[in-house]
Amino acid sequence: MTEPRTTRTAPLAGRVFVLGHLVRLTWRTDRTMTLLLTALMLSQTVAVALTGLSQRWLVDSVGLDTLSGLVGAVAAGAVGYALTAACGRVQANILVDLSDRVDVKISEEVLTSVATIPSLDHLETPGLLNRLSVLRRGTPALSASAWRLADAAATVTSVVISVWLLMDVSVLMGLLALLTLPPLWTGHRAQAVLRAARDAGAEHQRLERGLHHLCVDSATSQEARITGAGAVLDEEADRAWTASVRTLYRADLVASCWRLAGWACFTVSYLGALALVLHLALQGSATLGDLMLALTLGSRLRSQVRITVDSLGKVSEACQALSHYLWLRAYAREARRSGASAPRTLTGGIRLDAVSFTYPGAATPALTGIDLDLRPGTTVALVGDNGAGKSTLVNLLIGMHEPTGGTMTVDGVPVTAIAPESWRDRCTGAFQDFVAFELTARESVAVGAPGDTCAPPEAVDDALRRAGADRFVAALPDAGDTQLGRVHGGVELSRGQWQRVALARAFVRRDAALMVLDEPTAALDPQAEHDLYERFTQETGGRESGVTVLVTHRFSTVYMADHIVVLEKGRVSEQGTHDALMDRRGRYWKLFTTQARGYTLPEADRKEEP
């Protein structure tokens, strides 16, 4: 799939839309806290205005020599200060709490967007994964972005008030407003540099996390340690980390130079402005009060500009996450497609005409010119060497990838005209890389039902029996209600037992239009696999209108299939029944006899057998 139009910089309308969405999300998360936070922010702005006005009032009162004016000015200043001090802390705490809760909701939305993209291609596209990585780290900034923007607006208001007060001293002092421009502009440049570095370093950070995960994950660390690969992986991860840190460090350096330049301009100009007021005071055109006001407001202007630059920096960080968020939403929207419902029962079967498939970014196709006719009620075995394209074909059949050429039809309807989730609901499967769902034994099977339903108890019992898992599950401390897996303090199963549970999960849907079994018995011994498939082919009840596609390297199982498809280098080289292919004496015959010879003892050894 090509990239959607929404790219690095999100259009203004899109930003406004997402900001609106974030405000609604915040409102739905906690109305009381949202109202309270808004009130606190408004009171902060009032406090800033009050403090500024009190200073002006104070200076005026000194000039007029009125006690009531002085008292009023001090009181207004005190209220402003108290408001700032009291509200500031409470506001910061509520902001953190509310943002955390909104962050959880945004993370859920991001994961849902990714999960609803129908094919798996996006999970193998580095560009998308990099964006996702930056986005997932940026969701905290995103969740607070609306507030940060309000914060920045409040600070800008306070800058405007300060400048207005300074202009009262002298119109020339109003030029101090211009002082704010260099730090603001250079702060913006610095953020642009940091944003680019975060994007550029995402690939290295993802690599570092992936490699370190291999070293610490329980499923992979054993092999990493025993083969000694752990040290090499660790070194590679460190290299990736250093590269990403170097990128960020360099960006930090450049960003600091930009900021320094901005503040240098500010300081020089500020000193110039003070010299000007001093000059005016010496000439008698400005009072001592004016000089004091210029001094205090000038230094406050500095801290206000610093806060504004910080707030805008945070907004900029949020904008980066925002543009990736908008991009992801657009990508998911473009990738999702509606369509017809998949047929409940297959009548014509699944047809592939000249189907080809190339992985994103791959130079050569993994599948080319595949013509297949998978009839309802049959079991079709896919065989071939490693890398021949069996798993790729399985993934195309279940809609995890879409053909890049040719057509696949289900009962005559192109699969592209069927809603992906509807077709997926009609498919089931078990795989070599199965998932060990750490639930109770029965739940672990029941979740195999379509959509968000759970299979009824009788279907679970039947599936456990057909997968040969019923006896060991019955022997567990609480039988089917036993919690599985060490992570939750449950009973740990052997790999073969876990695989049987995964198989039962696939078998729980007897009426699936397509059942794919991609080396789902690799952890079972050959006899257990043979017995399982024998039982499977004898008990076809409920599978008369469904296709079963089986991938296995064991020919003692393959010969039981109704139809066998031999794949070589992404093409179908032969297909037919076991007998027909044996008569042909082609690739299948060679593979079958080679494996059969491996199980037959040489003549001399056989004589020595008792």
Ligand SMILES: Nc1ncnc2c1ncn2[C@@H]1O[C@H](COP(=O)(O)OP(=O)(O)OP(=O)(O)O)[C@@H](O)[C@H]1O
């Ligand atoms: N995610 C991927 N991205 C790019 N190329 C891939 C990907 N997965 C597989 N391939 C390539 O596609 C071809 C077919 O791989 P596939 O996994 O379908 O083979 P297979 O027949 O299932 O192999 P095996 O018997 O080893 O499981 C191989 O050349 C492989 O390198």
